[in-house]
Amino acid sequence: xxxxxxxxxxSVFLAPYGQAVEELKLKxxxxxxxxxxxxxxxxxxxxxxxxxxxxxxxxxxxxxxxNPEDMLIGVQDIAGIRIMCQFVExxxxxxxLLMNRNDFKVLLIRDYIQNHKPSxxxxxxxxxxxxxxxxxxxxxxIVEVQIRTLAMNFWATIEHSLNYKYHNDYPxxxxxxxxxxxxxxxxxxxxxxxxxxEIREAIxxxxxx
Ligand code: 0O2
Ligand code: 0O2
Numbered sequence: 001x002x003x004x005x006x007x008x009x010x011s012v013f014l015a016p017y018g019q020a021v022e023e024l025k026l027k028x029x030x031x032x033x034x035x036x037x038x039x040x041x042x043x044x045x046x047x048x049x050x051x052x053x054x055x056x057x058x059x060x061x062x063x064x065x066x067n068p069e070d071m072l073i074g075v076q077d078i079a080g081i082r083i084m085c086q087f088v089e090x091x092x093x094x095x096x097l098l099m100n101r102n103d104f105k106v107l108l109i110r111d112y113i114q115n116h117k118p119s120x121x122x123x124x125x126x127x128x129x130x131x132x133x134x135x136x137x138x139x140x141x142i143v144e145v146q147i148r149t150l151a152m153n154f155w156a157t158i159e160h161s162l163n164y165k166y167h168n169d170y171p172x173x174x175x176x177x178x179x180x181x182x183x184x185x186x187x188x189x190x191x192x193x194x195x196x197x198e199i200r201e202a203i204x205x206x207x208x209x
Contacts, residue, residue, distance in 0.1 A: 002058050006068035010054045017079040019132045020141045021049040024081050031097065041203065043090035043097070045150065049081045076127050077144035084153050087196050088113065088189050091124050091147045098145070104130040107142070113152075120182025121156060123148040151185040151192075 007013045028047045035042035052060075057075055060066070066074035085091050091113065099106050110125040124147040129140050148156065159178055162170070170178065192199070 002062045002068075004054060004058055006071075007054075014051055014054070014078070016132045016134060016139050016141050017051045017143075019134075020079045020130045020143050021051055021081060023132065024130065024143060024145075025049045027103070028081070028083060031094075036207075039204070039207070041090075043085055043093040045084045045086050045090075047081065047083050049079075052078045052080065072142060076142050079130075079141055079143040081143060081145045082153075083145065083147045085147065085149050086199075087193055088149055089193060089196065091149065094147050095124055095126065098126060098128075104128045104143075116182070116186075119159065120179050121159070122152045122182065122186065123156065149189050149192075151188045155182050155185045 004010070025047050028044060032042045032044040032047075035044075052075070057071070057078060060075050061068075061071060064074060083094055085094060095109070105128065107127045107129050109127075112121055112123050112125065116122045126145040126147070128143045128145060130143045131138050131140050155178075158181070162174065162178070166174070
């Protein structure tokens, strides 16, 4: 295991990341509320967030052979936000919303929807530079935002749990099934997009009731 003493106090180090996650969750949940208050389809279904633990940061550094001085470049998801959407179109609407904000800077985008990962993983990733106000002044922290549909989230969640058991070394049969499941999730998203307008109308009527 990699030495962890290049950080004096991990809880002090991680605190601004925690603050960034809490602030962003609140802001994103408010976007949803605003849309709903205006009786509009909310492109955000729900938001989750977490700060990576010390153990998980060190593990990622070990696996990827990241030196301590490169930690902030190599581990961009110490603060992680996940935004779940109903439809693929919503993902791009949310991305646009985030790009037009001036409370943080979008540093980079990785579109694993247009170019899914070999594993079958699909999501839209954004890396942000988010300023948090601390007792000693402003600090800019890096936050990874993953935007995905419920179907993409379903696949990624299952694959992630399986990975605990197989450590990326899947038996051929499971790999094949995961690939098929990823395609099925993608097709589900495509089908849902096609009937999106009808679903929207149904939701509107349901909400009114
Ligand atoms: P609500 O009103 O229940 O939706 P915290 O404990 O403060 O760190 P939080 O937000 O409570 O943070 O927990 P986390 O783990 O970041 O996010 C979980 C949120 O995602 C919860 O919402 C869950 O209700 C919501 N969630 C999880 N799965 C689903 C789902 O399938 N559909 C929907 N609509 N929401 C889901 P909150 O924040 O407790 O608020
Ligand atoms: P956690 O907290 O366990 O989810 P690179 O792979 O070098 O291009 P990097 O830095 O790994 O880029 O970032 P990437 O791939 O854009 O995003 C990494 C995160 O995306 C992962 O975090 C996962 O959350 C998610 N992810 C990426 N690929 C997959 C996949 O094949 N399956 C699943 N389930 N999730 C994936 P971590 O580090 O695994 O952390």
